[in-house]
Amino acid sequence: MLSVIEIAAQRNDLVILSGGLGPTPDDLTKQTVAKYLGVDLVEDATAMAKIEAYFQTTGKKMTANNRLQALYLDGGQALANETGMAVGCYYENAQGADFLLLPGPPSELKPMMAKVAKPLLAHRVKGAQVLTSRVLRFFGIGESLLAEKLADLLKNSQNPTAATYAKDNEVTLRLTASGQSDQEVTKLLDQAEIDIQTQVGQYFYGYGDDNSLAQVVVQKLKAAGLKITAAESLTGGQFQAAITSVPGSSEVFDGGFVTYAQAAKASLLDIPSQVLDQHGVVSQQCAQWMAQQAKKKAGADIGLSFTGVAGPDSLEEQPAGTVWIGLAFKGQAPVAKKYHFPKQRAFVQERCVYTGLWLVLQALLATENS
Amino acid sequence: MLSVIEIAAQRNDLVILSGGLGPTPDDLTKQTVAKYLGVDLVEDATAMAKIEAYFQTTGKKMTANNRLQALYLDGGQALANETGMAVGCYYENAQGADFLLLPGPPSELKPMMAKVAKPLLAHRVKGAQVLTSRVLRFFGIGESLLAEKLADLLKNSQNPTAATYAKDNEVTLRLTASGQSDQEVTKLLDQAEIDIQTQVGQYFYGYGDDNSLAQVVVQKLKAAGLKITAAESLTGGQFQAAITSVPGSSEVFDGGFVTYAQAAKASLLDIPSQVLDQHGVVSQQCAQWMAQQAKKKAGADIGLSFTGVAGPDSLEEQPAGTVWIGLAFKGQAPVAKKYHFPKQRAFVQERCVYTGLWLVLQALLATENS
Numbered sequence: 001m002l003s004v005i006e007i008a009a010q011r012n013d014l015v016i017l018s019g020g021l022g023p024t025p026d027d028l029t030k031q032t033v034a035k036y037l038g039v040d041l042v043e044d045a046t047a048m049a050k051i052e053a054y055f056q057t058t059g060k061k062m063t064a065n066n067r068l069q070a071l072y073l074d075g076g077q078a079l080a081n082e083t084g085m086a087v088g089c090y091y092e093n094a095q096g097a098d099f100l101l102l103p104g105p106p107s108e109l110k111p112m113m114a115k116v117a118k119p120l121l122a123h124r125v126k127g128a129q130v131l132t133s134r135v136l137r138f139f140g141i142g143e144s145l146l147a148e149k150l151a152d153l154l155k156n157s158q159n160p161t162a163a164t165y166a167k168d169n170e171v172t173l174r175l176t177a178s179g180q181s182d183q184e185v186t187k188l189l190d191q192a193e194i195d196i197q198t199q200v201g202q203y204f205y206g207y208g209d210d211n212s213l214a215q216v217v218v219q220k221l222k223a224a225g226l227k228i229t230a231a232e233s234l235t236g237g238q239f240q241a242a243i244t245s246v247p248g249s250s251e252v253f254d255g256g257f258v259t260y261a262q263a264a265k266a267s268l269l270d271i272p273s274q275v276l277d278q279h280g281v282v283s284q285q286c287a288q289w290m291a292q293q294a295k296k297k298a299g300a301d302i303g304l305s306f307t308g309v310a311g312p313d314s315l316e317e318q319p320a321g322t323v324w325i326g327l328a329f330k331g332q333a334p335v336a337k338k339y340h341f342p343k344q345r346a347f348v349q350e351r352c353v354y355t356g357l358w359l360v361l362q363a364l365l366a367t368e369n370s
Numbered sequence: 371m372l373s374v375i376e377i378a379a380q381r382n383d384l385v386i387l388s389g390g391l392g393p394t395p396d397d398l399t400k401q402t403v404a405k406y407l408g409v410d411l412v413e414d415a416t417a418m419a420k421i422e423a424y425f426q427t428t429g430k431k432m433t434a435n436n437r438l439q440a441l442y443l444d445g446g447q448a449l450a451n452e453t454g455m456a457v458g459c460y461y462e463n464a465q466g467a468d469f470l471l472l473p474g475p476p477s478e479l480k481p482m483m484a485k486v487a488k489p490l491l492a493h494r495v496k497g498a499q500v501l502t503s504r505v506l507r508f509f510g511i512g513e514s515l516l517a518e519k520l521a522d523l524l525k526n527s528q529n530p531t532a533a534t535y536a537k538d539n540e541v542t543l544r545l546t547a548s549g550q551s552d553q554e555v556t557k558l559l560d561q562a563e564i565d566i567q568t569q570v571g572q573y574f575y576g577y578g579d580d581n582s583l584a585q586v587v588v589q590k591l592k593a594a595g596l597k598i599t600a601a602e603s604l605t606g607g608q609f610q611a612a613i614t615s616v617p618g619s620s621e622v623f624d625g626g627f628v629t630y631a632q633a634a635k636a637s638l639l640d641i642p643s644q645v646l647d648q649h650g651v652v653s654q655q656c657a658q659w660m661a662q663q664a665k666k667k668a669g670a671d672i673g674l675s676f677t678g679v680a681g682p683d684s685l686e687e688q689p690a691g692t693v694w695i696g697l698a699f700k701g702q703a704p705v706a707k708k709y710h711f712p713k714q715r716a717f718v719q720e721r722c723v724y725t726g727l728w729l730v731l732q733a734l735l736a737t738e739n740s
Binding site (some may be wrong): 007016022023024025026054056057058060061063064066083105107131142143145147148151154155162163165168230234236237238239240241243245246247249250253254255256257258259260263264265267268297299310311312313321332340342343344345346347349 | 377387392393394395396424427429430431432434435436451475477512513514515517518520521524525533534536538593602604605606607608609610611613614615617619620623624625626627628629630631633635637638667668669680682683710712714715716717718
């Protein structure tokens with residue numbers, strides 16, 4: 001590590017290290033940077049108090065090595081860890097490269113970078129007072145197709161710069177513009193976004209790093225004063241878990257059903273056995289009944305249903321990845337759509353959840369626009 | 371990237387690169403390594419057929435840049451991507467460092483490394499015919515306490531080597547031993563494990579990288595021929611989602627309830643309103659009733675319940691993180707335990723799921739041993 005740090009410091013004005021601030025013997029980042037700089041590690045009283053309070057509250061035993069998490073580079077600045085215990089550090093070095101030490105776990109790294117470290121780094125962007133990113137989020141389009149549709153922007157645009165990032169079920173596009181004022185930067189971002197929305201606006205659902213399709217749906221439901229429920233077979237509770245992962249979802253969700261076995265579809269939702277026997281559980285009819293009965297029994301305005309084959313085995317002679325998603329929307333007759341998601345179990349389940357959220361969003365948008 | 375590759379190749383016998391094999395303009399790993407080596411990129415027919423088949427099956431539009439994912443280094447060996455589309459590559463280089471190119475997404479990286487790449491690298495471990503890792507999984511102990519209890523092993527053991535890895539709610543310990551035979555290596559691992567189990571066996575729940583507390587619980591339930599259900603308030607379906615994330619969970623789970631609002635606890639589970647009014651929903655009584663009624667209504671052998679305050683706001687004057695978990699186990703009277711998980715919403719919900727699984731596991735182990 002010392003050799004890596006030496007090389008990095010020789011090459012650069014700023015070295016950012018993430019991870020290795022924790023309490024175990026292989027957490028050596030601070031110690032190694034301290035050795036390179038020839039400075040001591042000192043204790044941050046605020047971080048130490050937080051560590052002690054945590055162990056006091058939980059009644060867990062605090063071990064000596066937990067104290068290591070409160071140490072930072074002498075002469076540097078301790079960076080508060082809002083969501084964890086290991087303190088970060090920003091060290092400005094008159095003799096060479098500066099160092100920024102951040103925690104490894106994303107849940108700690110992200111807030112520390114965004115809220116604490118980023119303002120400290122702002123002066124480094126030469127010739128610009130303002131540097132702003134705008135993140136656009138898309139569902140239902142792959143990264144490669146998005147990249148092809150926006151090829152000119154991605155390859156040639158210098159200000160804003162644009163970069164795509166693909167997760168399993170969504171793609172985000174980050175635009176970053178720099179300029180002399182907020183107004184100038186906002187104008188650059190707005191201009192770029194007009195082109196983007198023209199090209200791929202049909203897949204766009206929201207802005208921001210800390211956003212999700214579930215959050216957007218919950219916000220829309222709140223605004224419309226509507227309650228949602230679900231009957232989940234192959235998703236086993238994941239759709240409702242996505243809704244309730246959003247703080248404040250109690251305004252739009254009272255409860256719902258996980259009906260994994262055929263018997264549970266009959267007993268918990270009162271779906272007539274002959275419907276299930278005649279059409280099977282992987283069927284349009286079953287999906288429609290599930291959505292409608294869940295809506296009725298939970299006293300909700302919107303009922304979603306998921307039934308199909310998560311895999312790896314097939315079911316009712318239908319291959320893994322075959323899915324029906326049902327939607328009972330307010331007073332409308334329930335509808336159901338068939339999908340085929342040809343991937344492994346976890347992907348099929350997650351894709352169902354995203355697709356269900358997307359169907360609700362489209363139905364809500366249609367209502368808004370009508 | 372070219373400069374980084376040059377440095378890495380000068381220093382090492384093998385350079386492993388992960389990521390950048392995809393279809394977008396910023397995926398440049400193969401192109402850059404090809405430039406460094408002075409070789410062309412060639413198309414792998416198998417990978418190309420898979421890409422074409424995917425777009426045919428899904429009916430999505432295949433773009434030209436998707437073909438890039440089938441390219442590998444001429445003179446190297448294409449590595450099949452079982453769970454994705456970008457082909458990997460192993461390139462043995464008589465003039466210098468060898469290269470191993472792997473995809474970035476963990477769901478593609480892990481299987482390719484384990485099944486395709488690792489056998490190709492085995493000959494590089496000098497002086498040993500066998501190199502084997504054993505992963506032990508723990509719940510309910512922090513990484514720092516585990517590291518302190520196993521300090522001697524972690525610091526001093528050379529064969530096997532030992533390393534801890536912490537996730538939000540569990541810790542794994544990887545032991546890696548080398549030797550001349552499977553027998554020798556197994557003996558080394560067994561000897562090390564005896565000490566570990568003596569120290570921290572009470573937190574141990576299973577083996578392996580591809581394992582989870584949910585998998586272990588589902589296996590135990592299958593072996594015991596028992597069915598499980600749940601009534602979830604603050605976890606909103608996450609416990610049932612954890613159970614049904616396990617392939618074959620239909621043998622042990624028929625269905626269950628998400629009862630987020632007080633009204634849903636009364637209407638879906640028939641819990642008397644006076645119980646809820648008198649004790650509140652964040653109470654031992656509510657947790658016990660939820661577990662018992664879920665078990666009864668789903669016709670299961672085991673009922674779990676989760677009620678409490680996920681946060682960020684408090685509820686019934688109880689702070690965020692206050693949780694009751696109920697367990698109705700076979701013919702036994704329902705019990706409930708109180709917890710306080712002082713972290714943010716997502717952590718509280720996930721911790722509830724782990725703790726519920728752990729309670730079920732302990733109850734099953736107690737039955738086995740009685």
